[in-house]
Amino acid sequence: MEGTSVRGTTLCAQRQFVVNLLERVLYTTLTTVPCCIFLFINGTMLYTLRSKPVFRETCRYILLYNLLFADTVQLTLSQLMYILSFSRIFLTYPVCGVFQMIGNLTNPVSPLILVVMSLERCVAVCYPLRHASIITIRNTAVAVIVVWAICFTNVVIQILLLLEFPFEELQTLQMNTLCKSASMFLTQRYYDYDRAYNYFLFISAGMTITSTYIVVIIAARSASTDKASALKARKTLLMHLVQLGFSISSTIHNPLLIAVSKLVLFSVLIRIQNFFYVFFIILPRCLSALIYGLRDQTIRPVLMYNLCCQIKLSVISVKPKVSP
Template sequence: MQNATEFSFNATSQKTSVIIKVCVVIPLFFVFLCCIAIMLHTFTSHRSFLDSSRYILFAHMLINDTLQILSSVLLFLCAMAQLRFALLLCVPLLFLSTGTFQNTNLILAVMSLERYVAIFYPLQRPTFWRSDRIWIIILSLWVISFTFPITEFFLGKQNPAADVLLSHVLCKAVVVNSLPVQGLFRAAVSVLFFAVVAVVILFTYVRILMETRKLRQDRASVRKALHTVLLHGLQLLLCMLAFTHPFTETLIVMHTKWLQEDIAFFNYFCFILFPRFLSPLIYGFRDQSLRKHIQNRFARHPQKVRC
């Protein structure tokens, strides 16, 4: 009788925990979508944004991070509900989540390089950095970002006899890509992405800083570019918080008696989800032109503004 009571209590406690986690994530998700929708609508409503490589790249980052958070939240809800579904549906969702996660870092590097090009080649930009050709760079980023998760999946040497339509699994990367070689490949790719992006941001920051000291005129625009590159470095650090989860899990296990699923949620919310919410919003609402247009939109149509 006591065992039945304890089981009933544990089941109720687990359901309550799941409800609380969902109620924390979903409202933030919709607030994020609301802010992104406002910014993207502002971009498409003003031709000046569409003629600027800088704003095109930023709009691309907003779309990419929206897809990343959308796929991440879907995977989170499936994990909370312990849903099992076919690999045919699970693998593309994992590809989207991983590819867009890595794509954010590449976009930050390209946005820093765009500021570098704008400072050092203000009158005659290279062809690929013009607003009508920037889509070539954007397409290249998508190809690079999705090459690595696809490669990681096929490193697993999936059984050709397995029917992807009938094989139902928990849709988690650690379940689908569970081999040691896949984990090693994933870690190597993460280090490579971080190193490349960090070097690019550091290079552009130092070069623009040196240019600031040389120029006697138009220092304001150069300093603004310098602050933008520094902000990209902050965004990179926020994105890289996702890779601290092995250390945070160890610390939490040592100092608390949390359940494994609670530790996983804490890491997911604090080091993956929240930085993704924060990063584009900081950059977007910091921009004076974008913020001015958004304020004007709210001032002119306060009763019509909806998320």
């Protein structure tokens, strides 16, 4: 009887292991497949924005390239962390720290670039005759450098605050938990700075974009303003506000998940975590390419051509050769 009981227990444990393994594979597939599709679209969009002089020499396309590049890096890093998490692969503290700093570098780029793009649209409507002299390639390059410099400075400050932790007391650099921000033994001062920085960043970006939207509405009522241009700028600025909202949604992913974890069972939490990941992490990082690529009359034909050619080449490359 005892042998039968042991075999039954072992069989149940094996079945549970297989079920858990299949569930992990299923969830990883459901997130990895759409992520790979969006990465393919983003990559094609990045190639498109560098393929023709009209894109390389137009200010708004230069800004769009930087926005899309930062979103693509974030999407790639998020998916890598997701796969490592579901595979239960533990990294070392230096490797995890590098991944976290790359995320902290690229994450604020999106709202800051959206601010610059909103100001560019505001100048185009309010000062149409001076737009070409104000929004130049040189000034755009300076704005992009300032954006990346702000983000890099933020990372440097975070590293300096991280050095306050007595890492010499650690017995090993191998982590025994998953790689995430909370696992890096961060100090209270680090948390306070990170929270204040994010609040200031998104509140300032939201107020700036909203102000430009209001200025464009007021300017549209002027008789000297091009009504069609003002209407297009209003739609663009409204889209920027939506994109900023998506950027904010990605920052509330972890706090929201922690709050939900206190209310539901672990098995339910896994399903909710996958839902949150798709809608709060993947979608916000891929919408820039879809929105601009399909909306912009200049980008759309080139993007569709590149997408179709890439897909056709992929199909041809995997098509088996038939021997005569």
